[in-house]
Every structure is written in structure tokens, then in C-alpha cells.
Amino acid sequence: MLRTFWEASLQHLTIAQKLSRINDRHLKAVRDLPDEIAKCRLRLGNVIGQNAQAIRSELRASEFNKWKQLCQRGIGVLWYDKCTLTNAWVSNKGGLSGSEWTNAIKASINSMSNRGTGGRSVGGSRHCRNEVCNENNIVESLPHIRGSCPKTELLRNAAHHRVRSAIADLFRSKNFEVYEEVHCETTNDGITQNRRADIIVLDRIKKPRTHFRPNNSLGNK
Numbered sequence: 001m002l003r004t005f006w007e008a009s010l011q012h013l014t015i016a017q018k019l020s021r022i023n024d025r026h027l028k029a030v031r032d033l034p035d036e037i038a039k040c041r042l043r044l045g046n047v048i049g050q051n052a053q054a055i056r057s058e059l060r061a062s063e064f065n066k067w068k069q070l071c072q073r074g075i076g077v078l079w080y081d082k083c084t085l086t087n088a089w090v091s092n093k094g095g096l097s098g099s100e101w102t103n104a105i106k107a108s109i110n111s112m113s114n115r116g117t118g119g120r121s122v123g124g125s126r127h128c129r130n131e132v133c134n135e136n137n138i139v140e141s142l143p144h145i146r147g148s149c150p151k152t153e154l155l156r157n158a159a160h161h162r163v164r165s166a167i168a169d170l171f172r173s174k175n176f177e178v179y180e181e182v183h184c185e186t187t188n189d190g191i192t193q194n195r196r197a198d199i200i201v202l203d204r205i206k207k208p209r210t211h212f213r214p215n216n217s218l219g220n221k
Contacts, residue, residue: 003059006044006056006059009040009043009044010040010044010052010055010056011052012036012040013036013037013040013041013044013052013055014051014052016033016036016037016040017037017051019031019033020033020034020037044059045059045062047059064077064080064081068081076108076109077108077109089101089104090105107142111142126139126140127139127140128140128144128145128149128151129151130149130150130151132150132151133149133150133151164180164181164198164199165180168180168199171199171201175205176201176202176203177201177202177203177204178199178200178201178202179197179199179200179202180198180199180200181196181197181198182196182197182200183195183196184196184197
């Protein structure tokens with residue numbers, strides 16, 4: 001990430017720091033270098049880094065934290081930090097075309113232009129194209145498509161099963177005892193509900209440990 005505002009102040013700061021190390025009374029008479037350095041740091045948000053590289057990393061981390069806190073366009077951004085290996089395509093397109101790479105970025109941060117995709121009704125309606133959703137005038141946002149639209153439920157479940165099985169296989173390769181989709185019941189405010197634990201992992205050799213993440217309801221992923 002490169003911002004011209006940052007770079008202008010960083011370059012000024014770097015030059016001022018180098019000049020301040022020169023012992024020249026004529027230079028000190030015409031320029032107030034400590035003041036220039038202080039003003040550059042102030043413009044950059046009172047950063048604590050001592051050189052341009054450290055300050056740039058500090059600013060990038062700060063902007064990343066602001067980005068992932070956005071209620072809509074910050075969804076999914078957290079994983080850029082948590083899973084750097086699987087998101088290497090962000091900086092290296094690999095086998096993706098330019099348009100595929102752009103659409104992948106948009107989809108990962110919930111900025112996909114659904115109205116720009118094919119198959120919409122004539123007239124440019126913003127409502128979901130699925131008949132069930134259309135009756136309730138539900139807007140076809142990307143979170144709706146990926147999270148709650150009945151039209152994509154089977155795809156979501158299939159993706160969930162692939163991820164669950166991949167994680168379970170990793171535990172099995174480490175000689176753990178693994179169970180998938182285990183039915184259970186929970187009680188909340190006196191109401192008993194059916195649940196399914198995605199994965200239960202047991203270590204029969206060491207102290208038993210259980211990895212438990214229940215689904216919202218029986219059969220609902």
C-alpha cells in the first residue's frame with residue numbers, strides 16, 4: 001500500500017533527519033530542522049518509528065486496523081492478517097486474470113457490484129433474483145448471497161463440509177480421535193434446542209480435549 005501523502009512527509013522527514021546530522025552552522029542558521037522533523041511527525045499522526053521504513057509499517061498497520069473494523073467492507077479483511085499464506089494471491093495474481101483478481105478483491109471485502117452481474121431482471125431492480133427472496137423485497141447484497149439466500153444454501157453447505165472435512169483430516173493425521181457432525185442438545189433460557197458439533201477431537205493418549213463449535217440448528221450450517 002502506497003500513499004502519496006505519507007511519502008511526501010516521509011521523504012521530507014528523511015531528508016531533514018540526514019541534514020540534522022551535518023555539523024554546519026550555516027545550514028542550522030537557514031533551516032530549523034528539529035521543527036521540520038516535528039511537523040512531519042505531526043502530519044503523519046505522531047508516529048513513533050525512527051526511520052521511514054518503520055514509520056511506513058506503523059502507518060500500514062494502523063490503516064489495516066481501521067479497515068477491518070468497518071462493519072460492511074471490513075468483513076473478510078481480518079483473514080489477510082490471520083492467514084497470510086492462503087491470501088498470497090492478493091499481492092501475487094498467480095494464475096488469475098486481471099478481472100478475476102479484481103473481482104476476488106471486491107468479493108473478499110463485500111464490495112462486489114451485484115448490479116453489474118448478468119441475470120438481473122429488466123429495469124435494474126436491486127432485489128434478490130431468487131423468487132423466494134424477491135417476494136419479500138430483499139436486497140441482493142453480497143452478504144445476503146453468501147450468508148442467507150436460499151438459492152445458495154446448498155453451495156454454502158458444500159463449502160462448509162469441505163472445510164470441516166479438511167480440518168478433521170488434519171487432526172486424524174496427528175492420530176487424534178475425530179467425530180464430525182455430532183448431534184447434541186443445548187438449553188438456553190429454559191428452551192431446549194438441537195445442535196450439531198462440527199468437529200469433536202479427542203486425544204486418548206494425553207489429557208482429553210474437545211474442540212466444539214455448534215451450528216445454529218440441526219442441519220443448518
